[in-house]
Each structure stands twice: as structure tokens, then as C-alpha cells.
Amino acid sequence: MSAAGTLDTRRWGVAPGGQEVCLYTLRLPGGAQVTLTNFGATLVGVQVPDREGVLGDVVLGHDRPEGYFSHDTSPYLGATVGRYANRIAGGRFVLDGRVVELPLNDGPHTLHGGPHGFDLRLWQARPVLTPEGPQVTFSRLSPHGEEGFPGTLRVWVTYSLTADPHPTLSLTYRAETDAATVVNLTNHTYWNLSAAPQSLVLDHDLTLHADHYTPALAGGIPTGEVRAVGDTPLDFRAGQRLGEAMARHAAELPGGYDHNVVVRGPAGTLRPAAVLRHPASGRELTVATTAPGLQVYTGNFLDGAVTGKGGQVHARHGAVCLETQHFPNSPNQPHFPSTRLAPGEVYESQTTFTFRTR
Template identity: 60%
Template sequence: MSTPTGRADRRHWGQTPAGEAIHLYTLALPGGVQATLTDFGATLVGVCVPDRRGVLGDVVLGHDQPGPYADHATSPYFGATVGRYANRIAGGQFPLDGQVYRVPPNDGDNALHGGPQGFDHRVWHGETRVEAGRPAVTFTRLSVDGEMGFPGNLRVTVTYTLGELDGAHTLEIDYHAVTDAPTVLNLTNHAYWNLMADPSRGVLEHELTVHASAFTPVRAGGIPTGEVRPVAGTPFDFRTPRPVGERVDAPDEQLTLVGGYDHNLVLDGTGLRLAAVLHDPHSGRELTIHTTEPGVQVYSGNFLDGSVTGKHGQVYAKHAGMCLETQHFPDSPNWPDFPSTRLDPGQTFTSRTVHTFRVR
């Protein structure tokens, strides 16, 4: 029996204010399942998968046009590849080999997702291919020494591959990077998921499971305290399925600090293993995430406030979507006891996250 062949297309989508061309890439499988991406920020623009009735729906928040992705005020990292350092660096600075490096703050006093001109605000080079019927696009860029204050010339690639497995559909993300000088690196994808494919109904009724026995508490500004705290007895215990909204407003100091969930959960195990399951009981869609990363940032869309208009004129209110960002821990360069994010010359950074979509 022959393997159904997917397709990978590219078309012009617009340009940056500086005149750089922006393209839209479509990875498609027979039956209508597809992922759309753009080389601006190596960004995941959309994912269309069926519900239990076979009706396709887009389960990722984002925009119909490229322009809003360039404005953080209207696109809070929707679907972007964020780096060099995903999440926060306290005070916008970190030590490395006796020298202090400074990243321009863009989140109060802190640097968030690589600073104000991070990877999400850069045009990447994209190349498509289809191998064994699976369409893919690889985005590549050189982050030069000193970009946003980070040391070393860093060559980085991000590959998205769409596939099928045992009746399910998969979206794989593979990261690779090398450097010519010691640096720090933490990469993730910042997709906002809504498995109902209806942002107006939000994600509070989605059921979440996270295979994490601990989390890293934060202080004001979302900066880790350095503690690794057991989830047992806290609203961060998702070791069994719980509705996202069941405890999001609980009178817990950690939730109050950031208006809901915006915390790094410390995943159990090592290697490529099951990290999280998100299930929408209304549509039947289920997202399973496997990753090689040590943590996952669970973010319940607390800072969406209705000021952002997304695809098809949809207004994104609080909890319209949620993020499950596989990652190293926030502010790790300032916490030696956290898993290291150091990358040295001669080493190759690799990271893999697999999203699997089913219905039940």
C-alpha cells in the first residue's frame, strides 16, 4: 500500500517595514489536515485538525496577515519561535565565564523571550521538502555575536514536520544550534492552543494533564525564586486530568502574582517522553505533547484582554487560548542548580517536541 503524499507550498505573504519579503508556508496532508507557518519569527500560524465529527478547525490563535505579528502589542508571541532565551531573564542580565552579559529589558526590568528584537522579530530562511509523504519546512538563521547582548555567532535551525501515526496527526518541532563562543540558549514555540477552535469560548473547560511532580515558584514579574516545589497539594498538580479553569482563580499567592497560570512545571523523566495532554470534551480533540525538554511553561492566556483581534475578526479575551511551552527553566543562567542552558563551541544543541492530535 502506498503512503499518502503530503505537500509543502510557499507563497509571498507580505513584507516587513524594512522591505524584507515574508512568506507563508503550507504543510498539508490528504483529508485537509494542515499546518501553516511564516518565516517571520519561524512562526506557527495555524493548525487545522478534525473534531470527533470530522469537522476541521484551526486550533491555534494568530493572525490572517503578517503585519500584526510585528507588533507585540497586537500579537503576544502567537505561535513564534522565541529565543535566544525563551521566558524571562531577571534584570536582563546573566553571568557567563566571569563576565556579565546584558539583554535589553522588555518586560519591566526583565528580558522576556530574548529581548525586544528576539527570534520572533526576525525573518528566517525557509526551505520546504516532502520525505516519505511527510511535508516539512526548515527555518534557518544566523544570530550574530552581540545580538540582543548574547555572546557568540549562533547558527540555529527549526524544522516543522507534519505527519500521520496510527490514525492520529503529528506536528514535530526539531531544534538544532551551534555556536562559536560560549553562550546560553533556550528555544520554544509559543503557540496558543484552543482545541475547540472557538476562541470566544476560551480554554477553561479544557482538561489538562501534565506529568510533572514539581514546579518553580515565582516572585513578582514571573521570575523564579530558585526553589523547586512539589505540586502535591497545590493548584499546579495536574498529574491527573483537571479542567484548566477549576483552580485558575484559587486564592493561591502564586496564581495571584501572575493572574492565573504562567509557571514552569518540572517534567518527570528524561529523554523524549510524555509531557502533557490537553483535551477538549466538547469537540473531542486531544493534544498530546512529548518532549526532550526538562520543563513546560503552562500559561493560561491571562494577559489576553480583548484588545487583540485575530483571525476572521475574532477578539481574543482572557483565557482565549493557552500555551504549553516546552523549555528549560526561566532565568536558568542565574540559577546554577537549574538544568544548564549553556552551549559551548563544538557542542550541538538539539531539542525535540512532538504534538499529536487525536479525537475521543
């Protein structure tokens, strides 16, 4: 293994369209390891040590590629989500005076780019071992009209694994279009730092660098208000145990958390967004992002119907997602940060996941 680590590629299976699905393994000299696949530009596994140095996989996923081919078996597990992450109310918005209609896949709304979004597409992959560490860039061309979105969109997602000074997984998103459109990309990894997927994340501590959030109606559609988190279930500024917070606010949180918070500091700059800790193992995950928002989702719709790695059944609250993003339904809320992308402009966003032990 070189000082920068290693990068291995192997055939993993065949996609529904007959194309080859590959698995990419990024390793650092200290033992941290990330596995990716070109189906959905998906994060399949993350192996990091606990305080005793024992490696464990801290994300939900599948042992075989077939598990990722349907939302019935993969509710966006580790996937790159687009063209528009989160929800668009009524599956419609007005762009430059023209009404855009999208297919509905979340009751009366469009969720995560529609029923056949980026997570169910095969991407091109370019693996490279750089002096800083291994990385893979996934790319695809989303044609005009795909899932109803206007404009032909070229999109790239680069996963980079580095070790200075702690193992850090960086995700860099980039997109260009030939006609005005909307773009909001994220990663939908389900984290469980215990590395024991049969355990729930109720024993995890969460800190959010967020002073405000966007209240939502039933169905997860923001009201348009930006409200201070003080005296609300979203006040994680000093850190809270997830299970205790959910129990304390059970009446206000039917099912758990599925909320967007406003990351403190200017969007477009890389700044802290969240810290997730598992006291029993000592693992700690720090999330930083250039995006304006972060969706906290406690796996409320995991109901035991999905079986993951090693035959493990994924139960409700078996993981937590920390999705860096633009605010939900931004195309219909003009005062939210804009998600409009025009020809000649470049959509860029970065998120980092840094692993430590305490």
C-alpha cells in the same frame, strides 16, 4: 495529493525591512493542515478534525503578516522564541566570569530574548516533501551581540507534519555557536481546541506529567527551589478542568497560570509532558518533549487589545500555551539544567504535538 501529503508555498507580504514574507501550507491526506511563515519561524494555523470529522483551526493568529510585526499586535502568537525563552532576572547573568547585560523588556527583566528577539526576525526557509510528510526548516544567523547575547549563533527549527498513526506536528531545534553563550528555544503557540476563538479555554482539561515545579516570585522569576506539586495549584497529574482549578486557587493565581513545571523523566529523551482535551469537540492534544520543563500560560495578558483571524478579539484566557523549555532564569541558577552552549557543542531539542479525537 501524494500518500505523504502536500506542501505549498506562496508569497504572503513584505516584512518591515522590505524582504518577502511567505506562507507555507503543510497538508496530510486525512485533512490535517499546518500553516507557517518565515517571519518569526511562526506557526500560523493548525487545522485538525473534531469527533465528527469537522476541521477547525485550533491556534490563535493573524490573517495577514502585518499582525506579526509588533508585540502590540502579536504577543508571540505561534512564534519561535529565542535566543533565551522566558525570563532572565534583571537582564543580566555571569558567563565564564564575565557579566552579560541584556535589554529589559518585562519590567526589570528580559523576556523571550529581548525586545527584538527571534520572533520579530525574518528566517530563511527550506520546504521539503519527505516520504514521511511535508516539512519546513527555518534557519537564521544571530550575530554576536544581538540583543546583548554573546557569540554568533546559527539556529535551525524544523516543522514536520506526519500521520502515523495520528497527525503529529514535530518541532526540532538545533543551534551552534562560535563563542560561549546561553540558548533556550521554544514555540509560543496559543492553543484553543474548541476551534472557536471567541470561547475561553476554561472548559479544557489539562493533564501534566510533572511531579515538581519551580516556584516563582512576582514577575515570574524562580526562587531557585524545586518543589513537589502535591497540594499546590500545579498538581495536574490526574487531570483538572482549567477553569475549575483557577477558581479553586484564585487567591494563589492572580490572573491565571504562568508557571514552569519539571517534566517527569530524564531530559534529553522524548517523553510525555502534557495532555490538553476539549470534551465538547472531542479534540485532544498530547505534548511530548526532550526539554526539562514546560511553561503553562493561560493567556493572562490577553486583554482584548489584539484582534486575530476573522476579526476575532483575543480575550483573557482565550487560549493556553504549553511552552517546552529550560527553566526560567537558568543562567542565574547554577543547580538548574544548564543552558550554556560552547563552540563545538550542539544545542538540540525536540517537541511533538499529536492530535486525536475522543
